[in-house]
Amino acid sequence: AQSVTQLDSQVPVFEEAPVELRCNYSSSVSVYLFWYVQYPNQGLQLLLKYLSGSTLVESINGFEAEFNKSQTSFHLRKPSVHISDTAEYFCAVTSNRDDKIIFGKGTRLHILP
Amino acid sequence: KAGVTQTPRYLIKTRGQQVTLSCSPISGHRSVSWYQQTPGQGLQFLFEYFSETQRNKGNFPGRFSGRQFSNSRSEMNVSTLELGDSALYLCASSLGLPNNEQFFGPGTRLTVL
Numbered sequence: 001a002q003s004v005t006q007l008d009s010q011v012p013v014f015e016e017a018p019v020e021l022r023c024n025y026s027s028s029v030s031v032y033l034f035w036y037v038q039y040p041n042q043g044l045q046l047l048l049k050y051l052s053g054s055t056l057v058e059s060i061n062g063f064e065a066e067f068n069k070s071q072t073s074f075h076l077r078k079p080s081v082h083i084s085d086t087a088e089y090f091c092a093v094t095s096n097r098d099d100k101i102i103f104g105k106g107t108r109l110h111i112l113p
Numbered sequence: 114k115a116g117v118t119q120t121p122r123y124l125i126k127t128r129g130q131q132v133t134l135s136c137s138p139i140s141g142h143r144s145v146s147w148y149q150q151t152p153g154q155g156l157q158f159l160f161e162y163f164s165e166t167q168r169n170k171g172n173f174p175g176r177f178s179g180r181q182f183s184n185s186r187s188e189m190n191v192s193t194l195e196l197g198d199s200a201l202y203l204c205a206s207s208l209g210l211p212n213n214e215q216f217f218g219p220g221t222r223l224t225v226l
Contacts, residue, residue: 036215046216106156
């Protein structure tokens with residue numbers, strides 16, 4: 001069975017500082033990986049995804065994540081955060097053999113002025 | 114293409130009542146999933162429907178039920194409401210395999226008094 005672990009429930013970081021949100025997964029088959037973002041009082045939006053090909057994937061607002069098969073990780077990074085990045089971030093995993101998608105418990109990103 | 118829509122956006126009910134929430138998926142999407150989100154438990158999977166059949170189910174009591182119509186629109190019903198059912202209920206649609214990317218609606222905020 002697949003599983004996802006987001007190691008940090010909350011991450012405080014100063015504005016313009018770098019941030020890394022950690023995500024580890026468990027699966028016995030090839031996976032597809034996603035990061036979703038939820039801004040206050042909204043639904044979840046897809047931030048970026050890894051399906052195949054380059055292990056480094058980027059979003060339009062400066063986030064990136066790297067698929068590391070050996071470490072079974074898909075950490076999300078941004079070199080310089082902005083106050084508008086305040087949100088909850090969810091990592092998710094699925095595979096082409098499973099019609100289920102598994103979400104992590106989420107990491108709340110707090111941007112400090 | 115229109116996104117996932119959910120109605121109503123906000124709902125207030127009292128204990129013991131029942132409630133029906135509605136979700137219209139993105140055109141062409143045959144999979145609809147429902148999630149409950151609370152501050153304490155995070156994002157929890159309720160069930161998924163595909164082509165009018167429940168395909169996956171989470172660990173919720175039988176008071177939570179759903180259905181999907183031939184046009185892929187879905188409803189979920191909660192009977193005999195409890196205070197603990199207060200939550201944001203999110204609906205997501207998907208094309209299904211191979212990668213099951215979820216597209217979320219804005220959610221219905223249910224408050225049980």
